[in-house]
Amino acid sequence: MNMKEADRRLTLIKTGNIEKALSFVNQSLYEESNIKLDEEYRINYLDTYKIYRYEWIKMRLSDLRVFFISKEGDFHFVPLAETIAYKTIIRYSVNELCNDTENIWQDYETYTDRLKKNDLNFMHTKSRFESLIQALEQKGFDDTHPILIDDDNRILDGQHRAVWLAGKYGLDSQIRMLRLYTLNDDKFDFFPFERIPRDSRVVIYGAGNFGEAYIRQLDQTGYSMVAGLIDRDADRWNREIKKRQRIECQHPEEIKNFAEKYDYIVIASRSKKHVQDMKKVLDDWKIDKEKVIAYF
Numbered sequence: 001m002n003m004k005e006a007d008r009r010l011t012l013i014k015t016g017n018i019e020k021a022l023s024f025v026n027q028s029l030y031e032e033s034n035i036k037l038d039e040e041y042r043i044n045y046l047d048t049y050k051i052y053r054y055e056w057i058k059m060r061l062s063d064l065r066v067f068f069i070s071k072e073g074d075f076h077f078v079p080l081a082e083t084i085a086y087k088t089i090i091r092y093s094v095n096e097l098c099n100d101t102e103n104i105w106q107d108y109e110t111y112t113d114r115l116k117k118n119d120l121n122f123m124h125t126k127s128r129f130e131s132l133i134q135a136l137e138q139k140g141f142d143d144t145h146p147i148l149i150d151d152d153n154r155i156l157d158g159q160h161r162a163v164w165l166a167g168k169y170g171l172d173s174q175i176r177m178l179r180l181y182t183l184n185d186d187k188f189d190f191f192p193f194e195r196i197p198r199d200s201r202v203v204i205y206g207a208g209n210f211g212e213a214y215i216r217q218l219d220q221t222g223y224s225m226v227a228g229l230i231d232r233d234a235d236r237w238n239r240e241i242k243k244r245q246r247i248e249c250q251h252p253e254e255i256k257n258f259a260e261k262y263d264y265i266v267i268a269s270r271s272k273k274h275v276q277d278m279k280k281v282l283d284d285w286k287i288d289k290e291k292v293i294a295y296f
Contacts, residue, residue, distance in 0.1 A: 036145040053181040062171040065154045075193035084111040089167040146178040191217045200224045206268030207231035227262040267294035
């Protein structure tokens with residue numbers, strides 16, 4: 001896909017012709033003869049991405065980041081070298097030389113159990129990882145079955161292939177990967193999981209696209225409870241969007257009625273000016289600044 005076509009499809013998306021633009025790009029990606037995608041991953045994840053462009057790019061493995069859930073249940077993105085999978089592959093390589101592979105999987109299985117308890121990533125299992133290692137050792141890495149990354153160097157698919165490559169060739173190795181540009185690939189589209197403790201009660205301030213995305217992510221992950229939603233145009237939300245999100249939006253001045261029903265207020269906006277204005281509204285209502293979370 002050339003840049004001109006990609007820009008035209010992005011324009012289509014931004015002007016509301018989303019289905020037409022996205023279906024073309026996804027279909028184009030699936031039909032590329034030099035790209036082999038995991039069918040299970042495609043059906044369960046890739047089909048939901050709003051892709052408007054993709055390209056091949058060479059990346060150092062050490063520059064990649066991977067989704068991680070801590071023992072406490074907090075969500076993070078961590079460097080590849082800090083993942084349980086990478087530590088497992090290093091341990092596997094060392095112990096294989098000594099013909100002792102019995103005790104290398106404990107941490108990995110503990111981590112996959114943690115994922116399952118949080119209803120996350122059913123595709124990670126010990127047996128799949130072992131089978132992948134054996135296949136890679138026999139046949140090597142084929143980049144037509146690519147590691148998929150987003151615009152922030154986060155791995156979308158292929159973490160285990162990446163850690164195998166890092167274990168075999170080193171973290172500084174450069175590997176050809178497939179970068180997907182999506183409408184969800186900038187930081188403002190992601191709820192600030194790393195700044196909010198799990199099971200917190202959260203009020204979302206901002207009922208635009210980002211506010212709706214935050215609510216959807218919290219609903220899908222069960223990470224925190226949405227205690228409320230506020231926006232100066234609350235009527236529009238309640239008229240147009242409430243039916244699909246099942247939460248009522250209130251005007252900002254209603255925050256005083258929430259009292260002790262929330263732990264944090266998360267501002268959902270990518271505009272620095274809007275964030276400052278929203279912070280001022282909260283400040284006028286004497287809201288504790290420590291409870292206000294924003295990207296600016």
